Amino acid sequence: MSEHSRHVIERHCDVAIVGGSAAGLAAAVQLGRQRRSVIVIDAGEPRNAPAAHMHGFLGHDGVPPSAFAAIGREEVRSYGGEVLTARAVDVRRTDDDRFVVELVGGHTVVARRVLAATGLVDVLPDVDGLAEHWGSDVIHCPFCHGYEVRDRHIVQIVTHPIGLHTAGLFRQLTEHLTVVLHSGIDADDPALDALDALRAAGVAVVDGPAVRVVADDQGRVSALEIADGTHLVAQAIVVGTRFRVRAEAFATLSPDMTDHPSGLGQVIGTDPTGRTSVPGLFAAGNVADPGQQVVHAAANGSWVGGMISADLAQADIQAAARPSANRDDWDRRYSGDQIWSGNPNGSLVTEVGELAPGRALDVGAGEGGDAVWLAERGWQVTASDISPRALARIRTVAAERDLTIDCLPADANSVQPFPIGAFDLVTAHYASIPRTADGRGVAHVVDAVAPGGTLLVVGHDLEPMRAPIDTTTRSRPFDPDAYVRPDDFARALRGSEEWVVERHETRARPAGAASASHHVDDVVFRARRNG
Numbered sequence: 001m002s003e004h005s006r007h008v009i010e011r012h013c014d015v016a017i018v019g020g021s022a023a024g025l026a027a028a029v030q031l032g033r034q035r036r037s038v039i040v041i042d043a044g045e046p047r048n049a050p051a052a053h054m055h056g057f058l059g060h061d062g063v064p065p066s067a068f069a070a071i072g073r074e075e076v077r078s079y080g081g082e083v084l085t086a087r088a089v090d091v092r093r094t095d096d097d098r099f100v101v102e103l104v105g106g107h108t109v110v111a112r113r114v115l116a117a118t119g120l121v122d123v124l125p126d127v128d129g130l131a132e133h134w135g136s137d138v139i140h141c142p143f144c145h146g147y148e149v150r151d152r153h154i155v156q157i158v159t160h161p162i163g164l165h166t167a168g169l170f171r172q173l174t175e176h177l178t179v180v181l182h183s184g185i186d187a188d189d190p191a192l193d194a195l196d197a198l199r200a201a202g203v204a205v206v207d208g209p210a211v212r213v214v215a216d217d218q219g220r221v222s223a224l225e226i227a228d229g230t231h232l233v234a235q236a237i238v239v240g241t242r243f244r245v246r247a248e249a250f251a252t253l254s255p256d257m258t259d260h261p262s263g264l265g266q267v268i269g270t271d272p273t274g275r276t277s278v279p280g281l282f283a284a285g286n287v288a289d290p291g292q293q294v295v296h297a298a299a300n301g302s303w304v305g306g307m308i309s310a311d312l313a314q315a316d317i318q319a320a321a322r323p324s325a326n327r328d329d330w331d332r333r334y335s336g337d338q339i340w341s342g343n344p345n346g347s348l349v350t351e352v353g354e355l356a357p358g359r360a361l362d363v364g365a366g367e368g369g370d371a372v373w374l375a376e377r378g379w380q381v382t383a384s385d386i387s388p389r390a391l392a393r394i395r396t397v398a399a400e401r402d403l404t405i406d407c408l409p410a411d412a413n414s415v416q417p418f419p420i421g422a423f424d425l426v427t428a429h430y431a432s433i434p435r436t437a438d439g440r441g442v443a444h445v446v447d448a449v450a451p452g453g454t455l456l457v458v459g460h461d462l463e464p465m466r467a468p469i470d471t472t473t474r475s476r477p478f479d480p481d482a483y484v485r486p487d488d489f490a491r492a493l494r495g496s497e498e499w500v501v502e503r504h505e506t507r508a509r510p511a512g513a514a515s516a517s518h519h520v521d522d523v524v525f526r527a528r529r530n531g
Contacts, residue, residue: 256276
């Protein structure tokens with residue numbers, strides 16, 4: 001699970017989702033619940049990032065967008081999905097009808113299906129100071145943030161006749177509404193007939209254009225200046241935006257783009273299931289419908305995630321196959337040169353050196369550095385891994401050193417992958433076991449320990465891996481929070497009379513097999529099962 005900054009990593013999954021906001025995360029949850037491996041590629045640029053809170057989402061009203069996204073990421077991870085801090089720069093098809101998603105920095109994700117959930121960019125009119133207050137005192141949606149500016153002096157900048165559609169909604173929120181007709185408005189446009197009704201209802205209508213937002217000493221909006229120098233009192237400004245969908249990464253695929261009925265921009269065209277004109281490429285959220293609020297985008301993402309699940313299920317039925325993308329991901333990583341040093345992990349040597357040899361299970365054995373070291377010291381070793389190629393490497397090394405190591409192909413999240421109560425030592429060093437909502441992988445590893453036996457789980461201290469990065473220059477190929485970690489075992493055994501926790505600490509990692517160029521401390525959890 002370490003990030004190897006010197007190596008380019010190729011990941012494999014069922015579905016790559018480009019965009020980690022409401023639509024993308026909701027789709028990932030649906031797919032994860034269908035046991036599809038999902039990698040979400042999130043550059044950290046949601047449309048609602050400037051807003052302090054989001055509204056109109058039942059059960060989440062008033063939640064900051066960042067907090068909402070954090071909840072969604074955790075739900076995705078709870079079903080085995082990953083959320084990469086990364087930026088997709090190009091998506092292309094392969095000869096076998098898969099997709100290669102190229103990330104900034106050179107890493108790639110290969111997927112059977114791709115979901116575009118990249119959202120859009122609101123393009124503000126060229127009015128000095130407007131962008132600086134966007135998302136706070138400058139808003140555009142009466143449903144998203146209108147209630148929060150109720151009864152204030154609101155000035156609405158109309159840049160397109162369609163902007164008048166919301167004027168009546170803002171009039172309901174305040175008796176202090178002024179409409180400013182900005183440049184680019186054709187005075188003869190039939191849509192402007194609505195102005196007479198607004199004037200008759202007491203709304204002030206002023207010819208623009210708007211030129212500058214005026215702020216008070218506290219930095220809050222206080223007025224809008226128009227071209228003749230007049231300052232219109234404003235405690236909030238409403239502006240109609242044009243939009244640009246974030247579709248640059250899909251340019252190579254050239255999905256059909258369609259003009260939005262508003263005339264304010266283009267969207268990626270889809271059918272009702274979210275399919276685009278490119279087979280295997282789906283789209284959801286604002287990239288397909290700019291009118292969706294967060295609640296609608298989440299619902300749409302959930303729907304399209306279900307459609308992708310059905311599409312993959314049908315393809316697998318036709319192929320009479322039930323592939324494991326997680327196994328394929330690791331198998332392909334072990335198809336090239338040796339990844340690890342072949343040495344045992346330092347924490348294993350430190351923790352196990354004084355134990356009397358017995359039966360040992362090495363979970364996530366990889367290329368076998370730990371399993372070989374144990375076997376050389378008299379342990380009867382079973383090396384388990386999801387990757388057949390990794391186990392083949394262990395067999396080769398064991399034969400070269402005349403060692404007996406049983407190799408067990410197993411997914412820790414499958415049904416009873418390990419013999420129950422059969423091992424005096426169960427060890428898992430940096431094992432990439434995807435998380436599940438029911439903690440199945442943790443339970444299976446724990447259950448494999450015999451009475452009187454030792455459980456040793458070692459993982460990376462994740463804090464350095466969570467540090468923010470600039471996704472315009474770098475991408476992370478792994479999600480450090482997507483896998484089971486030592487703390488999960490500590491929680492599972494907390495309060496149990498059957499177990500004695502001997503160690504749960506963070507400490508400097510001894511020299512060992514990991515080849516990462518940066519140092520990461522170890523989190524060590526060691527417990528003994530009562531005999």
